[in-house]
Amino acid sequence: MNDADAGVRSSEQLSVGQVAERSGASVSALHFYERSGLITSGRTAGNQRRFSRAVLRRVAVIRAAQRAGIPLSVVAESFAELPGDAVPTHDDWQRMSEHWRGELDTRIAALEKLRGSLGGCIGCGCLSLAECGFVNPDDEVAGRGPGARAFDGPAGAPRPPVLPAGAGRFAGDGAKPL
Numbered sequence: 629m630n631d632a633d634a635g636v637r638s639s640e641q642l643s644v645g646q647v648a649e650r651s652g653a654s655v656s657a658l659h660f661y662e663r664s665g666l667i668t669s670g671r672t673a674g675n676q677r678r679f680s681r682a683v684l685r686r687v688a689v690i691r692a693a694q695r696a697g698i699p700l701s702v703v704a705e706s707f708a709e710l711p712g713d714a715v716p717t718h719d720d721w722q723r724m725s726e727h728w729r730g731e732l733d734t735r736i737a738a739l740e741k742l743r744g745s746l747g748g749c750i751g752c753g754c755l756s757l758a759e760c761g762f763v764n765p766d767d768e769v770a771g772r773g774p775g776a777r778a779f780d781g782p783a784g785a786p787r788p789p790v791l792p793a794g795a796g797r798f799a800g801d802g803a804k805p806l
Contacts, residue, residue: 641670641678641679641680642678642680642681643676643677643678643679644658644676644677644679647687651684651687653687653691658687661687661690661700664700665704666686666690666700666703666704667683667686667687667690667713668683669683680713682713682715685715686713686715689703689721689724690703693724696732697735698728698731698732702731706723706724706727706728709723
C-alpha cells in the first residue's frame with residue numbers, strides 16, 4: 629500500500645492509529661516506545677499525537693530487534709548514537725546489527741549449553757545432582773534475594789559434593805519416591 633492509498637501525503641504527519649496500522653505495532657506499544665524515548669511525536673492543538681513518517685523506520689528497527697530478543701534498553705543505546713530523531717540508515721542498521729550479533733552469539737552459546745545438559749536432567753529425573761547447576765546446598769541462593777534463582781555459584785566456588793553412585797532420594801537412602 630502506498631501513501632496515496634492510505635490517504636496520507638508525505639508532508640503530513642501520521643496519527644498513532646495510522647502508525648500502528650502501517651507498522652504492525654499496537655497503539656499501546658507505540659505509547660510505550662514513546663515513553664521509553666525510542667520514538668517521539670508532536671501534538672496537535674487538540675493534544676493528539678502526530679508522528680513523522682520517519683517513525684515507521686524506527687518502529688521497524690525496534691520490532692526487528694525485539695524479534696531477535698534484543699532488550700529495548702540496548703535499542704535505546706543504539707538510537708542514542710544517532711543524531712536527534714534521525715531515521716536509521718543502512719549504515720546505521722549495519723552498525724547496530726553487528727553490535728547486537730555479539731550479544732546474540734553469547735545468548736545462543738548459553739542456550740546450546742543448556743540444551744546439551746537437558747538430556748541428563750530429563751534422563752535421571754533428579755536433576756543429576758553430581759553435575760547440575762541447579763543444586764542449591766544449604767539454600768545458598770536465598771541470600772541473592774526472593775524469587776526463583778539458578779545456582780551457578782560465584783566464580784571459582786566449589787561445586788557441591790558428588791553423591792556416590794546409587795545414593796539419592798530414590799536409591800539406597802530409604803526414602804520413598806515422591
